[in-house]
Amino acid sequence: MTNSQNTTLAVVAHGRDDVRVERIPLVTPGADEAVVRIAFGGVCGSDLHYWTHGAAGESILREPMILGHEVVGTVVQAAADGSGPAEGTAVAVHPATVVATGERYPEDRPNLSPGGTYLGSAARIPHTHGAFSERAVLPSRMLRALPEGLSLRDAVVAEPAAVAWHAVSRAGSVAGRRVAVIGAGPIGALIIAVAKRAGAAEIVAVDMVEGPLERATRLGATSTVVATDADAIARIDADVVFESSGSPRGLMSAVRAAARGGRVVMVGLLPSGEQPALISLAITRELDLVGSFRFAGEIDEVLEALADGSLDASAVVTHEYAVGDSLEAFAMAKDSAASGKVIIAF
Secondary structure (H helix, E strand, O other): OOOOOOEEEEEEEEEOOEEEEEEEEOOOOOOOEEEEEEEEEEOOHHHHHHHHHOEEOOEEOOOOEEOOOEEEEEEEEOOOOOOOOOOOOEEEEOOEEOOOOOOOOOOOOHHHOOOOEEOOEOOOOOOEOOOOEOEEEEEHHHEEEOOOOOOHHHHOOHHHHHHHHHHHHHOOOOOOOEEEEEOOOHHHHHHHHHHHHOOOOEEEEEEOOHHHHHHHHHHOOOEEEEOOOHHHHHOOOEEEEEEOOOOHHHHHHHHHHEEEEEEEEEOOOOOOOOOOOOHHHHHHOOOEEEEOOOOOOHHHHHHHHHHHOOOOOHHHEEEEEEHHHHHHHHHHHHOOOOOOEEEEEO
């Protein structure tokens, strides 16, 4: 598909069950913005929520919005102010922006900035457009040059892998320890890969269906448990448990799977509002319940680990679709039994 100078093909959410692949105007870049020719984008759960519900949690679509925040590409026009990578540089994208609001948060944890924005998010008006497009105008500070030897296709998992890397860092050291991962979708699978790299002695993957468990094994899980087997979950006795299903039952399983004095890292984002939880069991076992939200600067470490081969995430990507088939890509990504990470080629 050819681009005119001032337009680009993009994947745009207009509302619930209304995602379109359409040609839109390419905005004029500011002095600190670069134009990136997007090569690949990974479909995230938030993209699926905007498609199926017209909202991701409390972020409700109120105007058309370009989806996508897991993207890699090549700079075709460098920022006019000289910041960021030069033209021709292959880059990954850190999709977060810190916005000062006067509210407190730890300065070394910018992912907790209460006024922060993320590519492809309807949390604010106007919405923050994503980068599922043939060309995207992006702040140069978001761009990370790929290390030598790392291909764009292999780098497409850098953003979700950074989420996994951050989650593992929230657990403290996992070296030599027994780890359990509840929910072996793309994020859970990447947590397994990162935990393996970090030296976990045992990694138990838990999921409802067989497909994710098979992928988990390829990524480093030493054993698997079907999520409906409550007795098997209670016997896991893990030092660290990662909850990545984003469901109340998953969190209950995580508490049951944790050893006394263990730690539960809550990665999957549960629906807003009150949720059932086994708090009494967490108290009597003296469990540490720790939140993990997005990531800070871990994407730089992820890119180096992908490049040197110490992080092998190749089994996470299961399907690739052309941009014109984006709706088919979304449908496949929604089927967790059949797919891991689904990517779109632009």
